Amino acid sequence: MELVIIAAAIMLGLGALGAAVGMGLLGGKLIEATARQPELGPMLQGKMFLLAGLIDAVPIIGVGIAMYLIFVVAPGVGA
Amino acid sequence: MAGENPASTTEYIQHHLQNLVYGNHPEHGWGFAHSAQEAADMGFWAIHVDSMLWSIGLGSLFCLMFLRAAKKAHTGVPTGWLNCVEMIVEFIDGAVKDSFHGRNKMVAPLALTIFVWIFLMNLMDLLPVDLIPSLLALTGVEYQKIVPSTDPNVTLGMALAVFIMMIYYSFKIKGGGFVKELTMHPFNHWAFIPVNLFMETVGLLAKPFSLGLRLFGNMYAGEMIFILIATMFAAGAGAGFISGGLHAELFGEQTSALFWLVIFALVCTVCGLNLKGKISTGKTVLLSMAFMAIGGGLFALGGGLMQWGWAVFHILVITLQAFIFMVLTVVYLSMAHEDH
Numbered sequence: 154m155e156l157v158i159i160a161a162a163i164m165l166g167l168g169a170l171g172a173a174v175g176m177g178l179l180g181g182k183l184i185e186a187t188a189r190q191p192e193l194g195p196m197l198q199g200k201m202f203l204l205a206g207l208i209d210a211v212p213i214i215g216v217g218i219a220m221y222l223i224f225v226v227a228p229g230v231g232a
Numbered sequence: 233m234a235g236e237n238p239a240s241t242t243e244y245i246q247h248h249l250q251n252l253v254y255g256n257h258p259e260h261g262w263g264f265a266h267s268a269q270e271a272a273d274m275g276f277w278a279i280h281v282d283s284m285l286w287s288i289g290l291g292s293l294f295c296l297m298f299l300r301a302a303k304k305a306h307t308g309v310p311t312g313w314l315n316c317v318e319m320i321v322e323f324i325d326g327a328v329k330d331s332f333h334g335r336n337k338m339v340a341p342l343a344l345t346i347f348v349w350i351f352l353m354n355l356m357d358l359l360p361v362d363l364i365p366s367l368l369a370l371t372g373v374e375y376q377k378i379v380p381s382t383d384p385n386v387t388l389g390m391a392l393a394v395f396i397m398m399i400y401y402s403f404k405i406k407g408g409g410f411v412k413e414l415t416m417h418p419f420n421h422w423a424f425i426p427v428n429l430f431m432e433t434v435g436l437l438a439k440p441f442s443l444g445l446r447l448f449g450n451m452y453a454g455e456m457i458f459i460l461i462a463t464m465f466a467a468g469a470g471a472g473f474i475s476g477g478l479h480a481e482l483f484g485e486q487t488s489a490l491f492w493l494v495i496f497a498l499v500c501t502v503c504g505l506n507l508k509g510k511i512s513t514g515k516t517v518l519l520s521m522a523f524m525a526i527g528g529g530l531f532a533l534g535g536g537l538m539q540w541g542w543a544v545f546h547i548l549v550i551t552l553q554a555f556i557f558m559v560l561t562v563v564y565l566s567m568a569h570e571d572h
Contacts, residue, residue: 203555205552206556207556209450209552213449213549214445214450216456220456220460225245
């Protein structure tokens with residue numbers, strides 16, 4: 154059962170890692186593009202939020218599954 | 233804590249993740265399921281009554297509220313609710329104009345319905361997790377999940393409706409072109425038809441699946457975190473006045489939903505007074521913290537602050553997910569309308 158905790162940890166960690174890289178690229182490019190053409194700012198920001206939501210979905214689903222694993226599938230392991 | 237004192241955190245969480253199911257049990261006949269096992273025994277033809285009622289109720293609420301605004305609409309400067317509705321409609325109109333290039337009268341109203349409906353359903357997540365389930369537990373309803381979008385049946389059902397519309401408009405606009413798109417697309421040669429068909433079908437089916445699962449996953453994870461923070465209230469009900477809470481002193485192990493309601497009402501009153509400008513923000517924070525500390529102890533105070541913090545973050549998530557579902561629906565329908 155201890156493996157469940159490890160699985161949850163990998164799930165949370167790698168999910169966060171990927172999302173962080175994605176968010177970083179996204180935000181960086183947004184600022185770059187807005188600096189080049191400030192008048193496109195609002196339009197780009199809308200698209201950025203859409204993509205941020207898409208990126209956000211994967212790790213947050215991972216968090217949900219990880220929480221389920223930790224607290225429902227394997228409660229009290231190592232506690 | 234819905235009616236009874238859950239023996240452990242796990243039971244509490246599982247209780248909160250269980251829908252109110254109505255179906256035909258092989259032994260007990262038609263009726264509500266009294267445990268997760270009974271709900272599972274009812275098989276496929278069982279209805280999640282809470283998801284159905286809440287989602288249909290919120291859908292009717294949306295229709296009624298917008299109908300009222302539409303009837304009152306005039307060319308002057310809008311105020312109040314009418315102003316709010318006009319803002320939403322303009323926002324959706326802009327978003328649809330950006331990403332939909334076909335000719336279809338139905339897409340913009342569809343987008344408006346999807347956005348507001350999903351937003352309302354997600355908004356139920358911001359109500360305190362125990363409030364409505366424990367109130368209903370007083371009237372004898374055992375299980376209640378008030379956020380319909382944490383039920384995969386609801387989100388995947390909506391995605392299925394979008395999928396059916398995609399197929400319908402693809403055939404209507406493109407006719408045989410749709411079949412050609414499915415069979416001749418990546419490799420334009422008759423020998424590759426099976427390969428093309430497989431790849432395009434997978435791509436086509438992945439769209440509604442990811443659409444529904446994304447919304448479900450986000451709301452489920454959010455709800456899960458609310459529930460986990462709420463378990464801190466249970467953890468705090470131990471010994472002592474401030475550390476364990478007035479509640480534990482008064483009722484011991486027995487849980488009384490009314491007590492939590494009184495505390496909740498007190499905190500709400502303080503916040504309301506602050507909104508009206510009767511008392512300062514500093515006093516509001518201190519008073520609510522004092523009520524929560526007396527009511528539930530220090531653990532509950534921490535839990536309350538964390539609930540609040542997560543709720544504030546969650547406002548972004550629920551709006552964003554409603555928006556994404558809407559935009560992707562429009563984009564998919566736009567793809568169905570592209571005639572080559």
